[in-house]
Amino acid sequence: MGAMISEVKFQIDKMDNLKQKQDEIKEALENMQLMATDQLDLFNERIRNPGYDTHLIPISKILDNFQYIMCTTSNHDKIGTSIKEAIKDFSTGTIANGIANLAENIFKRLLGESSGDRFLQTHYTISVDELGGIARLDTLFFVYNFRAAGLRDTAGSVCAACVVKSSADVTSIDDNTLRVIVNQCFETSDKNLCKQILAEVQAAVAESRKHPEPPLKLENGSKSGHRQLDGPEAKPVERPDEEDVGAQEEM
Incomplete structure (x- = not known):
């Protein structure tokens, strides 16, 4: 026992x-x-x-x-x-x-x-x-x-x-850096293809520098709290309350 x-x-x-x-x-x-x-x-x-x-x-x-x-x-x-x-x-x-x-x-x-x-x-x-x-x-x-x-x-x-x-952010990249980037990413590719890619990237960067995103600004004389984009086709956009903005940012 x-x-x-x-x-x-x-x-x-x-x-x-x-x-x-x-x-x-x-x-x-x-x-x-x-x-x-x-x-x-x-x-x-x-x-x-x-x-x-x-x-x-x-x-x-x-x-x-x-x-x-x-x-x-x-x-x-x-x-x-x-x-x-x-x-x-x-x-x-x-x-x-x-x-x-x-x-x-x-x-x-x-x-x-x-x-x-x-x-x-x-x-x-x-x-x-x-x-x-x-x-x-x-x-x-x-x-x-x-x-x-x-x-x-x-x-x-x-x-x-x-x-x-x-x-x-390509707007701050100089041409030499662009060349190094393309060569690094496509170093095993044909050189003619690399040159073609480089030309396309250079063109894209140049286009970005010519047409930056338009800034947002308040409408002249507006008291409704709306904001308007620069440009002829821009439309006013409802501006949410600051409390709502904070809640969205936390999400």
């Missing part, structure tokens, strides 16, 4: 230890996910801040944003491939494929390494689409390998990837 009671107590203690272990793993994964989220938030804030790095190609509008976070204690081999496929779904083309392959190689190489290893890489590149549109792609890759506190046999990893696609 005593042996049976001892066995029952042993099994209960075993279940308690297992639950404690699972709780510790869950807590560690949640903390690592918060760390990765903080890295992505900081990265996005830097992109939105025009004064952060004045040597980058400036951007006009942020067009799309891809974020990927994964915390795991197993299946490290599949993470690189998963992120690669996710990035390829987000964007297509030679540049996007290059970023996807880079992400796969980084995560396959670094995941599961020594506990405490931390890796962060930021990168940006320029792409030119079929219509001559110039986009800037900013990327971040983050890896942190950890071991759950008090659990010698439980190691885990958190990885994060972020790709932000923005339209480049």
Whole structure:
């Protein structure tokens, strides 16, 4: 009878230890996910801040944003491939494929390494689409390998990837920079094709400089709060209340 009671107590203690272990793993994964989220938030804030790095190609509008976070204690081999496929779904083309392959190689190489290893890489590149549109792609890759506190046999990893696609502000790009951009993006293409693309991009930039977007101004003598665009065909637009504007911006 005593042996049976001892066995029952042993099994209960075993279940308690297992639950404690699972709780510790869950807590560690949640903390690592918060760390990765903080890295992505900081990265996005830097992109939105025009004064952060004045040597980058400036951007006009942020067009799309891809974020990927994964915390795991197993299946490290599949993470690189998963992120690669996710990035390829987000964007297509030679540049996007290059970023996807880079992400796969980084995560396959670094995941599961020594506990405490931390890796962060930021990168940006320029792409030119079929219509001559110039986009800037900013990327971040983050890896942190950890071991759950008090659990010698439980190691885990958190990885994060972020790709932000923005339209480049071409009005401030000089001709030499345009040439370097086209050569970088189409370096494997035929040189005659590169020259043709360059001519199209130069024409698009010149057109943008000749016809900037008209500024908004208040109507002369208007007390209704309407705004009007410069130009003969412009029409007054209802101006929302300031409270509404603030609510929309928060959304």
